[in-house]
Amino acid sequence: MSLSPGKQNGLRALADERGVIAALAIDQRSALRKLFAKASGRDANDIPSKWLVQFKEKVSEFLTPYASAILLDPEYGLPAADRRAKDTGLLLAYEQSGYDKSVAGRLPRLLNDFTAAGLKTSGANAVKVLLYYSPFSGADINALKQNWVANVGVECRDADVPFFLELVSYHDEMDEKSPEFARIKPDVVIRTVEEFCNTKYAVDVLKVGVPVNMDFVESASLPRSQTVYSRPEAIAHFRRASKAARLPFIYLSEGVPNQIFAEALTLAAEAGSNFSGVLCGRATWQGGVPVYVQQGVSALDDWLREHGVRNIQNVNAHLDAARPWFERISVSSSARE
Numbered sequence: 521m522s523l524s525p526g527k528q529n530g531l532r533a534l535a536d537e538r539g540v541i542a543a544l545a546i547d548q549r550s551a552l553r554k555l556f557a558k559a560s561g562r563d564a565n566d567i568p569s570k571w572l573v574q575f576k577e578k579v580s581e582f583l584t585p586y587a588s589a590i591l592l593d594p595e596y597g598l599p600a601a602d603r604r605a606k607d608t609g610l611l612l613a614y615e616q617s618g619y620d621k622s623v624a625g626r627l628p629r630l631l632n633d634f635t636a637a638g639l640k641t642s643g644a645n646a647v648k649v650l651l652y653y654s655p656f657s658g659a660d661i662n663a664l665k666q667n668w669v670a671n672v673g674v675e676c677r678d679a680d681v682p683f684f685l686e687l688v689s690y691h692d693e694m695d696e697k698s699p700e701f702a703r704i705k706p707d708v709v710i711r712t713v714e715e716f717c718n719t720k721y722a723v724d725v726l727k728v729g730v731p732v733n734m735d736f737v738e739s740a741s742l743p744r745s746q747t748v749y750s751r752p753e754a755i756a757h758f759r760r761a762s763k764a765a766r767l768p769f770i771y772l773s774e775g776v777p778n779q780i781f782a783e784a785l786t787l788a789a790e791a792g793s794n795f796s797g798v799l800c801g802r803a804t805w806q807g808g809v810p811v812y813v814q815q816g817v818s819a820l821d822d823w824l825r826e827h828g829v830r831n832i833q834n835v836n837a838h839l840d841a842a843r844p845w846f847e848r849i850s851v852s853s854s855a856r857e
Contacts, residue, residue: 523849524682524802527724531845533645534589534609534682539799539844540772541725542836543589543609544804546579547597547648549617549767551775552809554843559810569596575812575820576600579805584608586832591799593617594634601643611684611799612644614672619851623667625661626652626690628668636675636683646674646682648727654691655711666715674723686727686772686799687712702748706757710764714834725845726769727799730784731761734776737787751787758791768845773803778831782838789841796845804831831853 535541549572551562556571557564580600584590589609595850601610610712614636616629628651636647649672651665669685676683689708693702709731716723737749749757758824761831762769762826773781781803788795805828829832 523682524680529611530645530682530734531724534611535797536588537846538842539796539846540839540842541589541799541845542585542587542839543591543797543799544579544583544832545591545772545799545801546576546600546805547591547593547611547613548801549593549595549604551617555802555806555809555831556813559813562622571597571812571819574817577603577738578812578820578824579808579828579845580604582699582821583804583828583832586829586836587621587800588797591647592640592800594631594642609645609843611648612639612642613649614639614647615651617651618852625657625664625692627661627664629767630672635679636672636681637679640679644681645797646725647676647679648684648686650686650691651716652690653737653784654689654708656691656708657714666721669721669723673720676724677722680686682724683722684725684799685716685721685723687729688774689715689729695780697718697733697735699736699748702736705733706731706761710761713761713793715730715771717764723767724849725796726765726767727759727772728769728786729772729774730766732784732787734780734784755791756788758788758793762788762791762793762795765794766848767793768848770799773798773800775802775806776832778803782839783836785841786837790836793841793848794843795841796847797839797842798835800835804828804835807831828846836850 553564553567556567577600581603584605591611594614607822619626737754738747738750808823
């Protein structure tokens, strides 16, 4: 696989000097409203938009000095993009937040009044879309999703901007946090990765969850009777998922606590996973939400300065095993410099 010079430049802007993507994600919109609602006792629909804007600005200001890139949304995140550190790259989300629960299949939707080219003009070094996907869904549903991704791929190719595809695994008839889904999650992740590595989608980088649910991996604190995977089994799943990816891929934190995500990265390293970094969101900053809501901006500044920085540094400390994004792509020598 080879990349255009424009896409190479975009990816280089998002990575550190090793070619590893150590990125911060705060493109959440509906999920962030829910966190604010829980902390404030308000309905999610009543959360002021200015809270989202200001919170994103603060996260960007305090944490991007420790990130190679930040993922934001163009609805509430552009002011935060202006507050990022000088050498921090920018990804912008192109999908609408959430999905219409009245329609089967968790179908994706693009933001109205935006295009891939327009996001690039707004300063994006790359465009990201999120897709809920299950290989067990009906063929008609998955065909719609596959065509949607392919169309975004064409847009990004025409705009000469890197295309990041975020894949969120699920099953129509299972709770994603259940042991039942944990048992099939490795297969869901692997089959989904295999599908979207197909060149017809023109994806440049995959953003994927780890192939196991860490809540069910054997550990000192979890009785063997409650585990779904032994530690060696979990490592084997990481290895299989890595081998399935023919594109550069990075891990997302899936909303788990910081230390659990760090443990997942430890398993990835032990498995020899060829991941090219992370796009970590809530595992870094979600503890600051109740601080902001209940104590105000100044208290959030203090929390980010201490806890937020510590969280992102903890994730970064687990990236020694990550591989450069350009190892799986044919690029010019300048992209490695």
